[in-house]
Amino acid sequence: MMYQGSCHCGQVAFEVEGEPTKVFACNCSICLRKGSLLWFLPHNKLRLLTPEENASTYEFNKHVIKHRFCPTCGIHPYGEGVGPSGERMAAINVRCLEGIELSSLTVEQIDGRAR
Structure with missing residues (x-):
């Protein structure tokens, strides 16, 4: 499925194309x-x-993630980085996508403080 997103x-x-189930x-x-609630793809x-x-x-910190944000309204719609396999990744803030029912998503906690 194709979703539209913005700040x-x-x-x-x-x-963005895909289905953010988790x-x-x-x-x-x-x-x-x-x-933010992040969908990695x-x-x-x-x-x-x-x-x-x-x-x-x-x-x-380690400068491995580019947190992208709008300089006008301040919203952070996505980030960019490299996954463990070396593949270029995007981290989409699903709160910035149109047509997403947040209550239908499975939310997993990440201990980013420990990294």
Whole structure:
């Protein structure tokens, strides 16, 4: 299935292909504050609908994840990184997707503080 997603103001918009049946809530210092629910998938399933330059990037700690956010409204719709197998990955904040029933998703906790 194809989903449309964006930040609040629409300056950062994208579409993503797949089915987010399981998402992750991370307790690292940034994810805990953002409250995002992350759906990890291969980066090639993410297609930006707005220029990449519309999103700002924040990196911290080991600088392995690019936390992408809108500089206008501040919403964090997705992140980018590399999975354990070396594959380029996207971490989609499912709260930024249209048509998602959050209560239907299985949420798994990730201990990001310990990493």
